[in-house]
Amino acid sequence: MRKKKWKNLKEAAIKAFFFTCGILAILVLIGIFLTLLLTAIPAFREIKISEFLTSTHWDPTSPEKAEYGLLSMIVSTLMVTVGAMLLAVPIGIGVAAYLSDVAHWRVREILKPVIEILAGIPSVVVGFLGLVLFGPAIAKIFHTGNGLNAVNGSVLLAIMSLPTIISISEDSLNAVPRAYSEASLALGASPWQTLFRVKLPAALSGIIAACMLGMGRAIGETMTVLMVTGNARAFPHGFLNSVRTMTANIAIELGEVPYFTTHYYALFAIGLVLFIMTFAVNLAADVVLRKYQEREQ
Amino acid sequence: MKPAARKKIIQVIGFLALRAAMFLVLAILLLFLYDIGKKGGGVISWEFLSQAPRRGMTEGGIFPAIFGTFLVTVITAVLSVPLGMCAAIYLNEYAKQTGLTRLIRLSIRNLSGVPSIVYGLFGVILFVNVLRFGTSVLSAGLTLGLMTLPWTITASEEALKTIPNAYREGALALGATKWQMIRTNVLPYAVPGMLTGTVLGLARAAGETAPILFTGAAFYLPFLPKSLGDQFMALPYHLYIMATQHHAILQVRPLAYGTALVLIVLVLGMNMTAVVVRYRLRRKQR
Numbered sequence: 001m002r003k004k005k006w007k008n009l010k011e012a013a014i015k016a017f018f019f020t021c022g023i024l025a026i027l028v029l030i031g032i033f034l035t036l037l038l039t040a041i042p043a044f045r046e047i048k049i050s051e052f053l054t055s056t057h058w059d060p061t062s063p064e065k066a067e068y069g070l071l072s073m074i075v076s077t078l079m080v081t082v083g084a085m086l087l088a089v090p091i092g093i094g095v096a097a098y099l100s101d102v103a104h105w106r107v108r109e110i111l112k113p114v115i116e117i118l119a120g121i122p123s124v125v126v127g128f129l130g131l132v133l134f135g136p137a138i139a140k141i142f143h144t145g146n147g148l149n150a151v152n153g154s155v156l157l158a159i160m161s162l163p164t165i166i167s168i169s170e171d172s173l174n175a176v177p178r179a180y181s182e183a184s185l186a187l188g189a190s191p192w193q194t195l196f197r198v199k200l201p202a203a204l205s206g207i208i209a210a211c212m213l214g215m216g217r218a219i220g221e222t223m224t225v226l227m228v229t230g231n232a233r234a235f236p237h238g239f240l241n242s243v244r245t246m247t248a249n250i251a252i253e254l255g256e257v258p259y260f261t262t263h264y265y266a267l268f269a270i271g272l273v274l275f276i277m278t279f280a281v282n283l284a285a286d287v288v289l290r291k292y293q294e295r296e297q
Numbered sequence: 298m299k300p301a302a303r304k305k306i307i308q309v310i311g312f313l314a315l316r317a318a319m320f321l322v323l324a325i326l327l328l329f330l331y332d333i334g335k336k337g338g339g340v341i342s343w344e345f346l347s348q349a350p351r352r353g354m355t356e357g358g359i360f361p362a363i364f365g366t367f368l369v370t371v372i373t374a375v376l377s378v379p380l381g382m383c384a385a386i387y388l389n390e391y392a393k394q395t396g397l398t399r400l401i402r403l404s405i406r407n408l409s410g411v412p413s414i415v416y417g418l419f420g421v422i423l424f425v426n427v428l429r430f431g432t433s434v435l436s437a438g439l440t441l442g443l444m445t446l447p448w449t450i451t452a453s454e455e456a457l458k459t460i461p462n463a464y465r466e467g468a469l470a471l472g473a474t475k476w477q478m479i480r481t482n483v484l485p486y487a488v489p490g491m492l493t494g495t496v497l498g499l500a501r502a503a504g505e506t507a508p509i510l511f512t513g514a515a516f517y518l519p520f521l522p523k524s525l526g527d528q529f530m531a532l533p534y535h536l537y538i539m540a541t542q543h544h545a546i547l548q549v550r551p552l553a554y555g556t557a558l559v560l561i562v563l564v565l566g567m568n569m570t571a572v573v574v575r576y577r578l579r580r581k582q583r
Binding site: 007010011014015018019022024025026028029031036039090091094095097098099101103111113117120122123125126127128129133162166190191193195216217220251267268271278281282283286 | 304305307308311312314315316317318319321322323325326328329332333380383384386387388390391392397400401403404405406407408410411412413414415416417418419421422423426443446447450474475476500501503504505506507510511533534536537540541550553557560561564565568572
């Protein structure tokens with residue numbers, strides 16, 4: 001009898017241990033949010049929140065008056081992200097449609113790992129290639145000085161978000177019931193019409209989620225944009241301007257700033273803005289994807 | 298034009314566009330690999346791999362960076378792999394479909410979307426300042442460990458899902474407790490798959506730069522880290538410096554290419570090993 005009690009206790013302890021590990025994910029997520037929030041709050045003892053979010057001047061080390069306006073960087077981040085999506089969404093959906101509808105299954109078995117290779121290239125390597133390959137090319141095409149601008153950043157971010165968009169879009173295209181395409185073909189639609197008017201609309205929510213997840217990656221990407229966008233602090237007026245994103249600004253300035261100064265806290269405030277933006281995008285993607293999967297089941 | 302002919306032409310052009318998209322992506326990948334292979338290949342020598350940088354990093358090799366990346370990845374694995382496996386065991390073997398479980402899964406998916414530089418900020422506060430590990434290889438490794446956690450959990454759970462329920466029921470029917478069942482009838486078959494899945498996450502961690510920028514990576518160190526409290530050189534950070542921060546960027550461009558080649562071979566090598574092993578395992582299980 002006692003032995004059984006001991007056994008139950010042991011089982012409960014083991015379960016509690018695994019439960020602790022499981023719950024850790026929630027704790028880390030809350031921990032990140034609280035850490036950013038608590039470290040960002042002291043910044044607003046000296047900076048007005050309205051100035052932080054609406055001023056375009058960021059000059060924390062100015063000898064006269066330190067300025068903390070985030071707007072130029074928010075716009076820069078959105079610019080390279082939108083540029084990246086304009087390139088990556090059509091190409092990504094095209095590749096996903098190719099893999100699900102055009103490619104022979106043997107070709108597909110080869111190409112899918114190849115796209116995983118693209119996903120595996122470290123961002124700093126992509127940034128380096130943007131610097132040495134795309135920079136000079138962009139400078140030549142658009143007759144700009146060095147090719148380090150928002151266009152270059154957009155191209156690289158598009159490449160970095162493609163694997164995400166492709167793999168999730170392809171999954172959702174494959175999840176469209178075969179009866180849909182069979183019905184469409186039987187009614188006399190061509191394979192192209194079937195793909196374009198039946199399968200793509202049926203898989204749309206999954207594809208939208210895929211694009212949003214790709215967008216989340218683009219917003220948060222640091223090294224590639226840091227290396228190829230030129231990092232000028234001025235408000236950007238076009239895609240051929242040099243821009244500095246929020247991520248790049250943290251990477252540039254956190255190394256030089258003394259700990260526990262307003263500037264230091266302000267960088268964590270940028271981190272908080274970044275966290276909230278990516279969190280919102282990912283959560284929205286998640287909601288779309290779950291709804292879609294529930295409907296499928 | 299007859300509608301039928303028009304339909305046909307649109308179809309031909311449409312499918313051609315899809316092929317072109319695929320071709321473009323392949324071309325970019327090949328261009329990347331070819332450029333790095335060609336220009337980096339000439340730099341690789343035993344000297345480059347085994348020696349430290351010399352003369353303000355304009356000559357010599359990258360051994361300290363290779364060693365540093367190896368060391369920090371080991372620390373990442375020590376934190377992330379056991380925790381990720383245990384979390385996956387909880388989710389797949391113990392957890393019931395409750396609100397809390399759904400919240401855990403939601404957190405995991407969201408953690409994998411948190412920007413890597415935000416993990417860096419978190420590491421600066423938690424490991425460097427609060428836990429007083431300083432800017433060190435330990436802080437950097439633990440930061441990367443947290444970043445890889447969602448990937449290790451997901452990969453481990455995938456491996457657990459491949460174990461047929463009959464294995465579990467067999468053990469339970471013979472009177473085994475839950476833990477006895479997991480230990481004898483689930484883990485022995487799942488662990489190889491769990492480990493290969495986690496290697497994919499570790500490969501990504503080894504190539505990451507942003508999280509280690511402020512938690513321990515050093516511009517240049519004349520010696521290897523002697524303890525976990527020391528700073529370290531890392532391949533991705535070294536490449537970043539050689540590409541953008543060095544005082545003679547064009548002069549050291551070949552060394553940057555060499556570093557990029559070593560990094561990419563390391564990361565893709567880990568990736569491919571894991572993919573091949575996973576493929577073999579799946580075939581064996583069938």
